[in-house]
Amino acid sequence: LLTVTIKGIRDELAYQNAYNTTSLNFIDPDEMDNELRLRWLFNQGKEEILTSLEPFGYYKAKVSSSLAYQGGKWVAIYNVTPGEAIPLTKVNINLSGAGNDNWLLKRIAERTEIKEGDALQHEAYEETKSKLLENALERGYFDAEYTQHEIIVDLDRYRSSVNLNLDTGERYRIRDVKFTTDYFDEEFLHRFAQFKQISPRIDPRAYSDSKMERIQSYLNSTTYFDAVVVSRTVDHDTHEVDLEYDLKRRKQRTFMGGVGYSTDIGAKIMGAMNWHYINKYGHMLSTDLLLAQKKRDGEIRYTVPGKEPWRDFYHFYTKYAFEDTSNKDYTTFVIGAALERKRFQYTYGYALDYQHDRFRSLNGDKQRVNLIIPSIYGEWRTLSTLRFDRAGFKVDGMLRGSMFLGDVDFIQARLRGIYHLPINDRNRLILRGEIGHTFIKSEDLEKLPPSLRFYAGGDNSVRGYKYDGIGEYGYNGDVVGGKKLMVLSTELEHKLSDDFAVAGFVDAGDAFNHGKPNLKFGAGAGIRWYSPIGSVRFDIAHGFNKEFGETYRLHLTISADF
Structure with a gap:
C-alpha cells in the first residue's frame, strides 16, 4: 500500500496539476514491491512538482520530501514552498x-x-x-x-x-452562394443571402462564419424546409469563398383537425390546412375552420414573402364569422390585406380591411354596416413554453378605426398581456390583463357591430360568468357589450406531476360605455391536464355580482388534435 501527500500548495488548480503530474500517484500495483523503482519515482516526483508549478508562475518553488515504510505501507510526503509567482x-x-x-x-x-x-x-x-x-x-x-x-x-x-x-493576411470574400434545390426559384432563394453595406469601411461580402450561419438560420426559420445543410469551399489563390446550401424541402401540405368542447360555445370541430409553398416563389396558403353549436368561423389566407422572406410577409385574406348566442346575433364578412414584419421577439403589421356586418342593433333592429378599417398591430413575446420553471410574457396590442371611410366613424385600441412567474419548481403565478377603448359618438354606438364591441365573461375572460355575459344591457335585457373593456386575472398553479396541475384564481372585469369600470369578480379552482394531444382545463368558479349571475359555473375547455 502507498499514500502520497502534497502539502503547501494553496492554489487549487496548481495543486491538481502537481498531483496529476506526480508519477508516484499512478504507480502500477505490480511495482509496489519493487523498492528501487518506488524510490526512483519518489525522487522523480520533486522535479515533476517543480515543473508542474511553472505554468502558474511559480518558478522559485522549493520541495522537501520524505519516504518511509510505516504500519505496513509506504508513506510519501512532499512539502512544497511555492514562493512568489513571477510577475x-x-x-x-x-x-x-x-x-x-x-x-x-x-x-x-x-x-x-x-x-x-x-x-x-x-x-x-x-x-x-x-x-x-x-x-x-x-x-x-x-x-x-x-x-x-x-x-x-x-x-x-x-x-x-x-x-x-x-x-491575419487578407480577409476572404464571399464569391458565390449556391442553393441545391429541386423546386424553388434561384432568384427567390438569393433573397435569403443579402449582403448589406453596414459601414463604408466594411466590405458587405467579407466572409464570416456568422454570415454563413445566419443565412442557414433564415432558411431554417421558414416553413419550406425539413433540413438545411451548409458547406463552404475556400479558394486560397483568389482569397474567396463559395457557400453552398443543400435544401431538403418539407412536405408541401399539412392537415390538422380536432374536436373539443367549451362551455362558452358548446361542442366544436376544428380544421386547418397549411400549404407551406404553392409555387417556386414561396407563396403560402392556409385555411382555418371552426364549427361550433353557437359559433362558426372561417379564414382563407394567401401569403407572399417580402424582400426579406424570412421575416417580411404580405397577407391577403378573407374571413367569415357567425355567432348566435343569447347576447350576440351577427354575421361578419371581411376581405383585407396586411404587411407583417418579424424582428426577433417582436411582430408588427399594418392592415386594411373591408368589413360587412349584419347584426341586431342595440334597439333590436336588424342592421347592415359596411366599413373600411385600417389598423396597426404588434406583439412582443418571450413566453415560449409551458414549463413551470420558465418565466415569460406575451403582450399584444391593436389600433384600428374607420374615419370617413364607412357607415360608422370610430377609433379603437386594445392591449392585452399574460405573464408567467415561476415561484419554484412546482408553483407559478399567472397574471393576465386586457384593456380596450373605443372612441365613438354616442349616437353612433348602436351602429357599431357586435364584432367590434367589447365583452367580458367566459372561459378566457372572467370565470364565474357566462360567455360574453358582462356588458351594457340592450333593449330587451340582453348584454350588448360596451365601448370600453377591463379584465384582470391572477392565477396560482401547483404542479402535481409532469401532466397534471391544480389552480386557484381570481378574475375581475367589465365591459362598459361611460365612467369607470364596475368590476365584476369571480373566483374558483380548477384542474389542468397537459396531455400529449392537447390541453384540458376544468374550472369551477363563482361569480359575485348578482346582476350578472351570482352563481357557480363550470368552465371546461377541451382540445384534442388528431
Missing part, C-alpha cells in the same frame, strides 16, 4: 495584415486576461493565443498565423514578458 512586466500583442483594424480582434487583444503587473499564467496566455487565432479564422482571415509567439522568463531579475504577433 508579468511586459505584454506585447500586435496585429498585422488586413485585420489590424478589425474591431473584434482589437478588442480581444486589448481585453486579454494576460495583463502587465499580474502573475504569469501560461493557461491565460494559451487561451488568448487560441482565441485570437480562432476569431481571425471565423472572420475570414484564413491565412492568419503567428509570426511571433513566446513567453520570456528572466529568472535572474525574476520577471517575465509575453510577445504575440498575429499576421
Whole structure:
C-alpha cells in the first residue's frame, strides 16, 4: 500500500496539476514491491512538482520530501514552498495584415486576461493565443498565423514578458452562394443571402462564419424546409469563398383537425390546412375552420414573402364569422390585406380591411354596416413554453378605426398581456390583463357591430360568468357589450406531476360605455391536464355580482388534435 501527500500548495488548480503530474500517484500495483523503482519515482516526483508549478508562475518553488515504510505501507510526503509567482512586466500583442483594424480582434487583444503587473499564467496566455487565432479564422482571415509567439522568463531579475504577433493576411470574400434545390426559384432563394453595406469601411461580402450561419438560420426559420445543410469551399489563390446550401424541402401540405368542447360555445370541430409553398416563389396558403353549436368561423389566407422572406410577409385574406348566442346575433364578412414584419421577439403589421356586418342593433333592429378599417398591430413575446420553471410574457396590442371611410366613424385600441412567474419548481403565478377603448359618438354606438364591441365573461375572460355575459344591457335585457373593456386575472398553479396541475384564481372585469369600470369578480379552482394531444382545463368558479349571475359555473375547455 502507498499514500502520497502534497502539502503547501494553496492554489487549487496548481495543486491538481502537481498531483496529476506526480508519477508516484499512478504507480502500477505490480511495482509496489519493487523498492528501487518506488524510490526512483519518489525522487522523480520533486522535479515533476517543480515543473508542474511553472505554468502558474511559480518558478522559485522549493520541495522537501520524505519516504518511509510505516504500519505496513509506504508513506510519501512532499512539502512544497511555492514562493512568489513571477510577475508579468511586459505584454506585447500586435496585429498585422488586413485585420489590424478589425474591431473584434482589437478588442480581444486589448481585453486579454494576460495583463502587465499580474502573475504569469501560461493557461491565460494559451487561451488568448487560441482565441485570437480562432476569431481571425471565423472572420475570414484564413491565412492568419503567428509570426511571433513566446513567453520570456528572466529568472535572474525574476520577471517575465509575453510577445504575440498575429499576421491575419487578407480577409476572404464571399464569391458565390449556391442553393441545391429541386423546386424553388434561384432568384427567390438569393433573397435569403443579402449582403448589406453596414459601414463604408466594411466590405458587405467579407466572409464570416456568422454570415454563413445566419443565412442557414433564415432558411431554417421558414416553413419550406425539413433540413438545411451548409458547406463552404475556400479558394486560397483568389482569397474567396463559395457557400453552398443543400435544401431538403418539407412536405408541401399539412392537415390538422380536432374536436373539443367549451362551455362558452358548446361542442366544436376544428380544421386547418397549411400549404407551406404553392409555387417556386414561396407563396403560402392556409385555411382555418371552426364549427361550433353557437359559433362558426372561417379564414382563407394567401401569403407572399417580402424582400426579406424570412421575416417580411404580405397577407391577403378573407374571413367569415357567425355567432348566435343569447347576447350576440351577427354575421361578419371581411376581405383585407396586411404587411407583417418579424424582428426577433417582436411582430408588427399594418392592415386594411373591408368589413360587412349584419347584426341586431342595440334597439333590436336588424342592421347592415359596411366599413373600411385600417389598423396597426404588434406583439412582443418571450413566453415560449409551458414549463413551470420558465418565466415569460406575451403582450399584444391593436389600433384600428374607420374615419370617413364607412357607415360608422370610430377609433379603437386594445392591449392585452399574460405573464408567467415561476415561484419554484412546482408553483407559478399567472397574471393576465386586457384593456380596450373605443372612441365613438354616442349616437353612433348602436351602429357599431357586435364584432367590434367589447365583452367580458367566459372561459378566457372572467370565470364565474357566462360567455360574453358582462356588458351594457340592450333593449330587451340582453348584454350588448360596451365601448370600453377591463379584465384582470391572477392565477396560482401547483404542479402535481409532469401532466397534471391544480389552480386557484381570481378574475375581475367589465365591459362598459361611460365612467369607470364596475368590476365584476369571480373566483374558483380548477384542474389542468397537459396531455400529449392537447390541453384540458376544468374550472369551477363563482361569480359575485348578482346582476350578472351570482352563481357557480363550470368552465371546461377541451382540445384534442388528431
